[in-house]
Amino acid sequence: MKRVHNFSAGPSMLPLAVLEKAQAELPDYQGSGMSVMELSHRSGLFTDIITNAEKLLRELMNIPDNYKVLFVQGGASQQFAAVPLNLMKNGKADFVNTGSWSKKAIKEAKKYLDVNVIASSEDDNFTYIPAIHKDMIDPEADYVHITTNNTIEGTAFHEIPDTGNVPLVADMSSNILSEEIDVSKFGLIYAGAQKNIGPAGLTVVIVRDDLIGNAAPQCPTMLDYQTHSDSDSLYNTPPTYGIYIAKLVFEWLKDLGGLQAMQARNEKKAAMLYDYIAASDFYSSPVKEESRSIMNIPFIIPGRDLDGEFVKAAQQEGLETLKGHRSVGGMRASIYNAMPVEGVEDLIAFMKKFAADHQ
Numbered sequence: 623m624k625r626v627h628n629f630s631a632g633p634s635m636l637p638l639a640v641l642e643k644a645q646a647e648l649p650d651y652q653g654s655g656m657s658v659m660e661l662s663h664r665s666g667l668f669t670d671i672i673t674n675a676e677k678l679l680r681e682l683m684n685i686p687d688n689y690k691v692l693f694v695q696g697g698a699s700q701q702f703a704a705v706p707l708n709l710m711k712n713g714k715a716d717f718v719n720t721g722s723w724s725k726k727a728i729k730e731a732k733k734y735l736d737v738n739v740i741a742s743s744e745d746d747n748f749t750y751i752p753a754i755h756k757d758m759i760d761p762e763a764d765y766v767h768i769t770t771n772n773t774i775e776g777t778a779f780h781e782i783p784d785t786g787n788v789p790l791v792a793d794m795s796s797n798i799l800s801e802e803i804d805v806s807k808f809g810l811i812y813a814g815a816q817k818n819i820g821p822a823g824l825t826v827v828i829v830r831d832d833l834i835g836n837a838a839p840q841c842p843t844m845l846d847y848q849t850h851s852d853s854d855s856l857y858n859t860p861p862t863y864g865i866y867i868a869k870l871v872f873e874w875l876k877d878l879g880g881l882q883a884m885q886a887r888n889e890k891k892a893a894m895l896y897d898y899i900a901a902s903d904f905y906s907s908p909v910k911e912e913s914r915s916i917m918n919i920p921f922i923i924p925g926r927d928l929d930g931e932f933v934k935a936a937q938q939e940g941l942e943t944l945k946g947h948r949s950v951g952g953m954r955a956s957i958y959n960a961m962p963v964e965g966v967e968d969l970i971a972f973m974k975k976f977a978a979d980h981q
């Protein structure tokens with residue numbers, strides 16, 4: 623069997639232990655004679671899966687009781703519309719523009735309400751996270767939206783802004799479960815599953831009770847949080863296999879010591895790579911130090927046209943998908959939860975060799 627170190631920004635690596643467990647259970651899930659894919663979403667076996675998935679996620683993220691966990695479809699991109707459709711009361715919202723995904727969220731929200739961009743790092747190619755103060759926020763805004771980790775640009779909020787009584791909404795697609803966070807600071811968190819949760823097709827929404835039940839009349843039934851809250855995410859057929867894999871990932875994470883242990887491991891991996899880049903005179907990081915993501919690490923080879931050669935040679939060594947996003951160029955190593963420390967060690971060893979061969 624061949625396994626590579628996959629540095630893709632998403633869909634990304636899953637833990638091998640999770641894949642092996644899924645493989646072993648595939649044709650006959652717990653003596654049912656069916657795979658999870660073939661089980662009714664209303665069966666007892668699937669009810670156990672979805673109930674446990676939610677229980678484990680609550681435990682891992684320490685989600686307070688006054689928050690609902692919803693398993694939905696449509697990706698984080700669908701939430702760009704669902705959030706305004708559910709939260710619009712005064713018809714205006716404040717957004718922080720920290721990159722490509724923020725821009726998409728802003729564009730979609732503008733269809734439904736007045737968007738005020740209260741801070742942006744576009745002036746410097748999104749290489750930093752702008753400071754947010756309470757007095758920048760419109761107290762009448764329906765919510766404040768941030769992208770906690772900017773997958774393409776490689777930046778992340780290291781301090782969660784205090785938005786007072788205005789609910790804070792976060793697109794946490796690329797850093798959910800990577801570190802400990804205080805859920806009570808947010809009104810709503812959403813994330814596409816395909817980085818730290820499981821397969822693409824599942825989207826997780828964590829929403830405070832009081833933000834449910836206020837959807838605009840034109841909000842489609844399937845986008846109304848009330849629909850999924852009232853039915854425990856079983857209004858229609860949910861992405862059953864994705865929820866099953868997510869449950870296995872949550873078990874894996876819990877066995878590893880939960881988010882505290884995962885955060886320590888992620889910080890170690892990121893520090894190894896940033897420290898090597900800083901020490902090297904061949905590579906450099908385009909991102910301001912205080913705003914750097916521990917999940918997505920872009921790097922460049924300044925003054926040389928070697929990106930294509932680097933990516934190709936890395937792939938031949940089992941280091942997959944290191945090409946930077948087409949909008950920023952260079953390279954990007956996405957080192958989500960499932961990337962082992964050895965993957966980063968192997969990448970650094972390759973970078974050293976490549977640099978030596980091209981000095």
Ligand code: PLP
Binds near residue numbers: 696
């Ligand atoms: N937001 C962020 C921060 C992302 O990284 C992505 C996908 O990579 C998205 C939103 C879009 O997610 P989806 O493809 O699930 O719609």
